[in-house]
Amino acid sequence: MIKKAFEAFIEKAIFLSGITTIVVVVLIFIFLIKESFSFFAANNIFAIISGRDWYPISYPPKFGFLPLLMGSFLVTLGAIAIAVPVGLAAAIYISEVAPGWFKEILKTGIELLAAIPSIVLGFIGIVVLAPFIKNLFDLPSGLTALSGSIMLAFMAMPTIVSIIEDAITSVPKSYKEGSLALGATHLQTIRRVILPAASSGIMAAVMLGIGRVIGETMAVLMITGNAAILPSSILQPVRTLTATIAAEMGEVIQGSMHYYALFGIGFVLFVITFFINLAADMFLHRKRR
Amino acid sequence: MVNKISVKDLSVLYDGEKALADISIDIRDREILGIIGPSRSGKTTFLQVLNRMIDRIPHAKVRGNILLDNMDIYSDIKLLALRRKVGMVYALPLPLPMSIFDNVAYGPRLHGTKNSRALSEIVEKCLKASYLWEEVKDRLDTPAFNLSGGQQQRLCISRTLAVEPEVIIYDEPCSGLDPISTAKVEDAMRELKQRYTQILVTNNTKQAARVSDRTAFFLMGELVEVDETGKMFTAPADTRTNDYITGKFG
Amino acid sequence: MGNPRTMQKVIFFLLGAATVAVIVPVALIFMLILVHGLQAITPEFIFSAPRAGMTSGGIFPAIVGTLYLVLGTAVFSLPLGILAAIYLTEYAQENWLTRLIDIAIINLAGVPSIVYGLFGVGLFVMLLNFGTSILSGSLTLSIMTLPVIITASKEALNSVPKSFREVSYSLGASRWQTVRNVVLPNAIPGIMTGTILGLSRAAGETAPILFTVAAFYLPFLPRSVYDQVMALPYHIYVLSTQVPNVPVKIQYGTVLVLILIVFIMNISAALIRAKFRKRKMW
Numbered sequence: 107m108i109k110k111a112f113e114a115f116i117e118k119a120i121f122l123s124g125i126t127t128i129v130v131v132v133l134i135f136i137f138l139i140k141e142s143f144s145f146f147a148a149n150n151i152f153a154i155i156s157g158r159d160w161y162p163i164s165y166p167p168k169f170g171f172l173p174l175l176m177g178s179f180l181v182t183l184g185a186i187a188i189a190v191p192v193g194l195a196a197a198i199y200i201s202e203v204a205p206g207w208f209k210e211i212l213k214t215g216i217e218l219l220a221a222i223p224s225i226v227l228g229f230i231g232i233v234v235l236a237p238f239i240k241n242l243f244d245l246p247s248g249l250t251a252l253s254g255s256i257m258l259a260f261m262a263m264p265t266i267v268s269i270i271e272d273a274i275t276s277v278p279k280s281y282k283e284g285s286l287a288l289g290a291t292h293l294q295t296i297r298r299v300i301l302p303a304a305s306s307g308i309m310a311a312v313m314l315g316i317g318r319v320i321g322e323t324m325a326v327l328m329i330t331g332n333a334a335i336l337p338s339s340i341l342q343p344v345r346t347l348t349a350t351i352a353a354e355m356g357e358v359i360q361g362s363m364h365y366y367a368l369f370g371i372g373f374v375l376f377v378i379t380f381f382i383n384l385a386a387d388m389f390l391h392r393k394r395r
Numbered sequence: 396m397v398n399k400i401s402v403k404d405l406s407v408l409y410d411g412e413k414a415l416a417d418i419s420i421d422i423r424d425r426e427i428l429g430i431i432g433p434s435r436s437g438k439t440t441f442l443q444v445l446n447r448m449i450d451r452i453p454h455a456k457v458r459g460n461i462l463l464d465n466m467d468i469y470s471d472i473k474l475l476a477l478r479r480k481v482g483m484v485y486a487l488p489l490p491l492p493m494s495i496f497d498n499v500a501y502g503p504r505l506h507g508t509k510n511s512r513a514l515s516e517i518v519e520k521c522l523k524a525s526y527l528w529e530e531v532k533d534r535l536d537t538p539a540f541n542l543s544g545g546q547q548q549r550l551c552i553s554r555t556l557a558v559e560p561e562v563i564i565y566d567e568p569c570s571g572l573d574p575i576s577t578a579k580v581e582d583a584m585r586e587l588k589q590r591y592t593q594i595l596v597t598n599n600t601k602q603a604a605r606v607s608d609r610t611a612f613f614l615m616g617e618l619v620e621v622d623e624t625g626k627m628f629t630a631p632a633d634t635r636t637n638d639y640i641t642g643k644f645g
Numbered sequence: 646m647g648n649p650r651t652m653q654k655v656i657f658f659l660l661g662a663a664t665v666a667v668i669v670p671v672a673l674i675f676m677l678i679l680v681h682g683l684q685a686i687t688p689e690f691i692f693s694a695p696r697a698g699m700t701s702g703g704i705f706p707a708i709v710g711t712l713y714l715v716l717g718t719a720v721f722s723l724p725l726g727i728l729a730a731i732y733l734t735e736y737a738q739e740n741w742l743t744r745l746i747d748i749a750i751i752n753l754a755g756v757p758s759i760v761y762g763l764f765g766v767g768l769f770v771m772l773l774n775f776g777t778s779i780l781s782g783s784l785t786l787s788i789m790t791l792p793v794i795i796t797a798s799k800e801a802l803n804s805v806p807k808s809f810r811e812v813s814y815s816l817g818a819s820r821w822q823t824v825r826n827v828v829l830p831n832a833i834p835g836i837m838t839g840t841i842l843g844l845s846r847a848a849g850e851t852a853p854i855l856f857t858v859a860a861f862y863l864p865f866l867p868r869s870v871y872d873q874v875m876a877l878p879y880h881i882y883v884l885s886t887q888v889p890n891v892p893v894k895i896q897y898g899t900v901l902v903l904i905l906i907v908f909i910m911n912i913s914a915a916l917i918r919a920k921f922r923k924r925k926m927w
Contacts, residue, residue, distance in 0.1 A: 113821045117736075123725050124732030124746070127795065130788060131749040134756075134764050141767055195663035203657050204664070215668035221911050222674070223849025225878040226900050229885050230674055233896075263667055293653035314755075321757030323852040324878075328886060348759045348852075355763070355856050360771055372763040376756060383755040387748075448815055453738065478817035489808045492831060492927040501826070502816040540927055551812075558816055 135376075142373035145169075145366035154370070160334040160345075162354065162364045169367045171374070173334045177251070177344035178320055180337055181330060184255025185262060185319045190312055192259070193266035197311075200267070201274045202296055220264035228325035231257045236329060243341055249331035251344045257325050262315040269314060273307020274300060306389045313386035317379050323348040347371050399424040399562060399592040400445065405459035407440050407449070414440045416616045418459070422562075427588060429607030429624065430596045433645055436613040438596040442564045445594070446481040447474060463562070479506065482555035486567040488547030490539035491554075495522075495531050498539045498550055502558035521553040525583045545576025552583060563587065564594045569602065581606050600640055604628050612636045678901050685898025694864060699888050704899050706863055710874030711848055711906065713867065714858065717783025718790055718847045723840055725787075726794030730836075733795070734802040735824050754792035758852040761789045765857040780870040782858025786847045793846065797839020801832040806927070834921035838914045845910035849903065851878040861887070877903040 146154070149169060157170020200212050235257060236248030277300050285295040301308070331343020332353060345353075351368050358365040400422040407415040415437040422428050430438050443449040444457060447468060461468045468477050479502075491498050499518045500508075508514060518535070522528040527549040531542070539550055548568060555563060565584075569577040584593060584606055597603050603610050604624060611621035612633070620633050631637050638644060689703055696702030737743045765785030775781045805828050813823040851859075859879035867874050881899050884891045 113819065117821055120728045120732045120736060123728035124737060126725060127729045127791065128746055128749065130791065131753055137764055137767055192663050192667060195660045196667050199660035199664045203660060212664055212668055215671050219671045221907060223878060223903060223907060225849065225851045225881050226904060229881055229900055232885055260670065291649045291653050293656055294649060317755050323757065323759040324882065348757055351759050351763060352852060352855060355766065369763060372760045375760055379755050379757060380752055383752050387751060446815060451814065475817045475819060478815060483815040489812050491809055491812060491827060505816065505818050505822055
């Protein structure tokens with residue numbers, strides 16, 4: 107009967123889709139490994155990671171990852187240094203302190219922020235933030251690691267705030283009520299009871315915030331100045347791993363060592379974010395127990 | 396006397412733990428068999444075997460022979476056909492998120508009935524059989540969730556009747572209902588006796604005494620005894636049965 | 646320090662200040678974009694192509710390009726993602742394999758978008774020889790959007806109470822009949838919400854399309870899936886960093902158009918979610 111045949115067809119399609127997903131993930135992984143292998147095999151890995159010179163178009167080309175790693179690291183560190191305290195404060199305020207109507211406004215605001223495409227924030231960064239930093243510190247240019255950190259902190263905020271907020275609201279009400287019943291103030295309850303109980307959620311939020319920041323491309327490309335050198339201060343231009351790929355991919359010849367080097371950077375990024383996600387997942391699972 | 400269902404040496408294991416041990420029992424055509432016993436005695440597991448809903452539980456292993464009309468329910472009857480023949484009514488009223496009409500018509504539609512006149516007739520017939528028709532006949536298109544608990548449960552009975560089963564199994568159907576709704580459900584069961592074989596699992600021994608022809612006592616996965624209800628409740632053969640019925644444990 | 650109540654008042658005030666410090670810039674950014682960008686929005690701006698080295702004219706090709714890319718992404722990622730979610734929630738046994746898939750999906754969701762771009766270049770543009778084209782760009786964006794769609798669909802499917810399925814099976818329904826009649830109709834609103842949100846993110850992404858489809862300037866609209874297109878996110882990048890002397894209002898205007906498209910999609914998703922909550926029959 108047609109109906110039975112159609113049903114069998116649909117079920118096959120459903121099954122194939124499930125398999126395809128796995129295939130896609132494996133494919134990405136294999137592809138990255140394969141293309142970057144050509145790079146890693148031809149060069150000493152240690153030399154790459156610690157190489158201080160990224161001059162891919164000089165002759166002979168130099169592919170030291172260190173400036174890029176430092177760039178990503180510096181920008182990420184700055185962003186997290188801003189985003190975690192502020193995000194934590196905001197999450198606590200929204201979930202525990204803010205009155206109902208205000209809370210809704212704040213939550214909407216955070217959701218709006220989350221919906222803004224990163225290119226738009228990069229644009230705002232160039233047009234508003236960079237000139238501001240330039241004037242504030244009297245620099246030749248406002249395109250610095252600091253500017254990038256500020257904008258990235260802003261972009262990571264929704265992730266951090268919503269995960270910590272979730273963690274706080276899933277602390278059993280009985281903990282809070284027990285503490286208040288013993289005469290503690292709301293603030294004392296938050297500090298001594300709620301936050302410790304939510305700690306693995308907070309750790310997960312930090313991890314995912316880091317992941318969000320490290321993976322950002324366009325905003326950093328536009329704001330951090332694109333100088334692939336080892337930074338000596340946060341007020342200098344830097345280049346991150348992500349921005350390097352974006353800036354140089356258009357200029358490489360397929361099959362050249364530079365091409366493979368960019369895949370090498372991609373592989374490093376993939377591995378970094380993999381471990382960050384793993385850590386975040388661990389923290390989230392620990393919380394559920 | 397014809398045996399509608401024959402169970403021989405039925406054992407069920409969940410991950411190695413025995414939920415049912417060597418149950419052998421015959422269920423006669425068109426009787427109401429009551430099954431009583433304390434919690435975790437395997438009563439629900441027994442029901443789940445009869446319509447093979449236990450197949451959906453990942454780590455359950457079933458051993459033994461179960462015959463429906465002399466056909467093995469695992470090898471001689473197709474699964475979907477078995478589930479039409481053996482209809483289940485659950486402990487909690489579980490209406491589907493649809494209108495009253497669509498709830499009852501769900502089964503027939505599944506099995507190919509499309510004609511709207513035929514469906515209307517089936518819906519009316521089944522709602523009448525569970526004593527619900529008068530209360531809902533003017534609002535068949537309203538959501539089933541708007542009904543009261545007792546009405547929802549009778550709706551579930553109608554829904555089960557609509558697939559034209561031969562056996563109806565009830566798993567503590569009145570546990571969430573008030574006494575009036577319970578009475579209505581029990582009336583429906585007595586009425587249905589004329590055409591269906593019914594098995595009623597209940598935690599309420601008095602209900603079993605009211606409604607069933609024979610009663611079986613399950614204890615910790617074993618069938619302790621089964622007998623005419625009258626005899627079971629006045630002079631049971633096994634002391635454990637007596638202890639349970641008189642409330643010495645429960 | 647004084648009594649605990651005073652300390653609490655102070656700290657709570659500071660917390661509030663921190664929160665406001667996050668929200669106020671959001672409002673300011675919107676106002677800025679609106680104020681500067683609205684001036685640029687004219688029919689000419691929307692419906693004509695850039696002129697004079699992009700220092701005047703409109704952004705029509707970029708708008709069309711973005712719409713094509715969203716369409717292309719939907720075509721590839723929706724069926725695959727929704728069916729995969731159905732497979733994972735209704736058909737697959739819970740075992741090491743499904744757990745592995747779950748981990749894979751979570752990790753895919755966290756991969757930086759530029760890495761997707763890299764993958765897209767290597768696989769679609771180069772290896773499969775699709776070149777920089779709508780096809781390559783859509784496929785790349787689809788792979789990036791897939792985890793979002795699968796996760797949202799799985800959540801929607803799992804939120805349908807188990808009891809509905811149980812009832813359906815006990816009435817003699819097959820697995821597909823149960824999915825089609827009981828599970829899907831009640832999961833569709835959630836699936837729609839999730840997929841629209843996923844597509845709105847795809848619309849705003851730049852990194853995956855940089856080298857797989859985006860064109861700096863195309864005087865004509867694409868004629869086949871093998872053509873390049875302009876796209877709004879990339880156009881914003883070009884206008885603000887690659888072309889000198891572009892009037893500020895054109896840059897803001899382009900940003901405003903992109904934001905409008907993204908927000909229309911987000912609001913539709915929110916409306917669907919709200920409407921469904923009202924109509925929910927359980």
